[in-house]
Amino acid sequence: MRQPAGGQAGTRGPWLFGVRHHGPGSARSVRAALDAVQPGAVLIEGPPEADALAHLAADMEMRPPVALLAHATDDPGRSAFWPFAEFSPEWVALRWALDRGVPVHFIDLPATHTLALRAADEAEDDGAGTDADKAGEAGKEEHPARPHPEALRVDPLAVLADAAGYDDPERWWEDVVEHRGGHGSGAEDDAGEAALASFRALGEAMGALREEFGDGGHARDLVREAHMRVRLKAARKEHGDSVAVICGAWHVPALALRTTLTADRALLKGLPKVKTGLTWVPWTHRRLARAGGYGAGIASPGWYGHLFSAPDRPVERWLTKVAGLLREEGRHISSAHVIEAVRLAGALATLRGRPLAGLTETTDAIRSVLCEGSDVPLALIEDRLTVGDVLGEVPAAAPAVPLQRDLERLQRSLRFKPEAADREIDLDLRKENDAARSRLLHRLSLLRVDWGTPAAARSGTGTFRESWRLSWQPELAVRVAEAGVWGTTVASAATAKARADATSATHLADITALAELCLRAELSEALPDVMRALADRAALDTDVGHLAQALPALVRSVRYGDVRGTDTASLAEVAAGLAERVFVGLPPACTGLDTDGAQELRRQIEAVHTAVGLLADTAAAQVDGPGLRQRWRAVLRNIADRESAPGLVRGRAVRLLLDEGTLDEDAVARRMGLALSPGTPPPDAAAWIEGFLGGAAGGGMLLVHDERLRHLLDTWLAAVPATAFTDVLPLLRRTFSAYETGIRRTLGELVRRGSPVPGTELLPGTPADGFGPGLDPGRADAVTEVLRHLLGELVPVGVGDGGSG
Structure with missing residues (x-):
């Protein structure tokens, strides 16, 4: 093995500069070393296809962090990134070469193989072998060292840190690299000599690790390193020995090996290929962090960027x-x-x-x-x-799919600049620019480019206002490339995607949600196809649960169509027909339900109730609004009086009728009395209470102001047998715990004072309803031991015997 890094300034190369990806100390050392040796060519670890894009790094509009994005042209979702930050050694070397007119080339395994090998790895997980594995095994046979069985996926920094007595590789790296020599001190010649010495030392350390651990569990690296050696030999043939290589420190010993060109090419023979496209895309500091899932990530990119940029x-x-x-x-x-x-x-x-x-x-x-x-x-x-949440920028000259260009044009015209940081915006759809922004976000959502997600409106409930939570992440560039198969503009791609989704949708709720999205995105050309699919699916679907799930989204579509000036007559007719089918099928569906089924049906009834009200109000010109309301109220009465329906569902139906004014207080009290009668099993009665008083707002206030209902509930609760009380308690706690603190306190005071039976008056000295004439000694003594364990000597012996406690 020859010397793994260049010697003193002026010594013949090639120079192998082993770095830590995204290490600011390595970046400073690379700059100083390049200034010292002045190579005639610079080779950088990265996909060789990027040679044609390297000049864009010197563009004034290019601002790191950025990344090279490679994707399979026939499957854009299959992609790979090579990120660069301002403090990345590879970026510093790239800019150094471009600023001085020095030839620069990328020498890692081509992306055409990298993407194909990734697919092969996925196939191998299913039990299929790959040519890449055979190449890796051949590399192991030619490598002079064999890896330890236990040394799988060696972290070289962790091993070196442990050898130096550090328990934290990050802290060791900071001490020996990032903080070495201070910031901004020393002459340039001294800085160059120090940088070259550090690269020699790091190369020797990595050489010792490779001799000990072999490939360290990174079998694929043997193929990559063979390609790097081939590219290095070609560069030396063209530029002589004045060549500087910037690569991960782990690869330095492998690049210093004396191997034949034939042996290296044998390792690369038979690798799978895939047609690949490459471009620059913006990246973020957050995606450089390990928490973002990036394999070569660092823990603190913002801190490293500061270390690199701070002069002193x-x-x-x-x-x-x-x-x-x-x-x-x-x-x-x-x-x-x-x-x-x-x-x-x-x-x-x-x-x-x-x-x-x-x-x-x-x-x-x-x-x-x-x-x-x-x-x-x-x-x-x-x-x-x-x-940090710094978002890089790439120049307009960078290659991009037509859809990406159209998106950038829209972002500029709408003054809608992407940002990495999470932020919320409110859009007023009455304003032209805000309405256009809303259309763009909805169209991107349909294309699965989730730049924005809907958020709850901060104020007001009008349909002219929307709130969005925005965050542009680098992965969205891949989503845009994937969506490019649907069209060259955002509008045409979203239209084509909506038509395809309408054809392939299997559930009625999916189609109604799609119709709602088409209206919000104003895809008028796609809406007829979606409506035909909706009508066909609605006619064939007989599951009342599916119909009930689909109706709310369909009614919202009618409502938003009115706001946006869209003709929704046909949509309103479909919604009315769907509502009628729900009216017919809902009462029979209330029979034979378990607890989970009753909960789901209650939610569906609430959603249909809201949808019917909106449909009657917003589509009066297309449907019989008053008649629709009347028929729905008749359905609720049917459910409320259906003995085979679960108590939860019957209680909710009674409550909705009360809120609508269809049932008066006497009718409600009568139904509550029947539901809480002694013949009703306590769990069924508790479920009725939950349906009537829980969920919707106002249940607590109803009890506060209606003494008859409160008395009925109190009487029933006092009569629940002890054996059944533990069964109904969770239901009651779930119901009453949802009330505000003030309401719960008021109810407690009312119960403590007692409430007279309706139509009677309490006589002076008469104990309140539900309370005995005084302390019950037997019941008090039953808890004495527990209280003594909890409170110690504060509880006197014999509370029931007249002790003061």
Whole structure:
């Protein structure tokens, strides 16, 4: 094995600079080393197809973080990313070469193989072998070292940190790389010599690890490294030995191996291929974090970006940023707080033997001084600064599918710039620009490009207002590429997708939801196809549950169509016909239900009740609104008086009729008396109470103001046998726990004072209804032992014998 990294400045190459992906210390060292050796060509770990796109990195509109996106042209969902941040060593090397006119090439395994191998791996999980596996096995045979059986998927940083006596690889890396030599100090020549020395040391360390662990459980790396060696040999043939390679430190020993071109090409023979497209896409700091699922991610991209950009005094500058954020959030942070936090971070670094305060020390100082020991503001700092939500930008010259171009045009014309941070917006559909934004978001939702998700409106309930929660994530670029098969513009793609979804939908509720979405997205060309599918499916579906689930979305479609000026006459007719079928099928469906079925039917009845009211109000010109209401009320009466229906459903029907004014208080009291009669099993009576008093708002106030209902409930509850009380208690607790605290307190006071039987008056000195004339000694003594265990000597012996307690 030859020397894995270049020697002193001016020494002949090639130079192998092993880096940590997205390591700011590595990025600074790469820049210093390149300045020192001045190579004639730069080779970077990445897909070779990106050579044609490398020049875009120097475009003024390119702002990292960005990523190379490769996707299979016939299956855009099959994709891979190669992210770059401002502090990524590969990005620094790329910009260094472009700024100086030095040829730059990517040398990793081509994306055409990477995507095909990923599909092969998925097939292997199903028991099928792949050519890639055979190539990997052949590589193992030629590699001089054999991996330890237990050393699967070795983390080289963790091994080196453990050897140095560190239990945290991140802290070890900060101490030996990120904080080495300070920031902005020393001459350029000294910086170059130090960088070259660090690369030599790291290359030797990785060489020792590869000799010990072989491929470390990364069998696919053998194929990648063979391709890197082939590309390195080609570059040396073209540019001589003045070649600098920037790659992951783990690969340096493999690239330094003396192998034949024939052997390396043998490893690459027979690899599967797939036709691939490549482009630049925006990336985010949040997606660089490990929490985002990125394999080469780092724990704190915002902190690493700060370390790379801070010319000096990084701790002081970081704490100043933190203070600014906390001030924006309304916390009182003075300069004295910052000074004290800096001192504490420095003291902690000294006590822990670190060359400079790292993220751990600064975080501890922030928690103690700026956050006063609270983790709540600290979580905000970690989210906004330590990780961050920076979103990169790519130039318009970058390749993109036509759908992406149309989306960018719409975003510009609507002044609707994507942002990585979560934010909520309110749209007033009476305004032209807001209505256009709403159309765009709904069309993207139909294409499964979930830039925005509907949120509850902050104020008002009018249909002219919408609230959205927006967050643009890098994965949406893949979704846009996938959606490109449906059309070249957002409107045409959404129309085609809606037509396809209408044809393939199997459930009535799916089609009604699609009709609602088409109206909100104003896809007038797709709506006729959706309506035909809706009418066909509605005619064939006989499940009343499916019909009840579909009706609310259909009625909302009618309502939103009225707001947006869409002709919804045919839609209203379908909704009215669907409602009539629900009216016919709902009463028989109330028989033979278990508890879960009763709960689901109650929700469906509530949804249909709301939908019928909206349909009668908004579609009076197309349907008989008053007649529709009357027929629905008759259905509710039928359910309320149907003895075979569950108590939960009957109670809800009675409550809806009461709220509508169809039943007066006498009729409700009579039905409640029947439901709570001694002949009714206690669980069924409790379910009736839950249906009548639970769920909808106002159940508690109804009991507060109606003494007869309260008396009926109190009398029934007092008569429930002890053996059945434990069965009905969960139902009652679920009902009454939903009331506001003030209502529960008022009901408690009313019960404590007692309520007279309707039509009678309490005589002076008569105990309140439900209460005895005094303390029951036997019942009091039954809990004495429990209270003594809980309260100790505060409970006297013999409470029932006249003790004061």
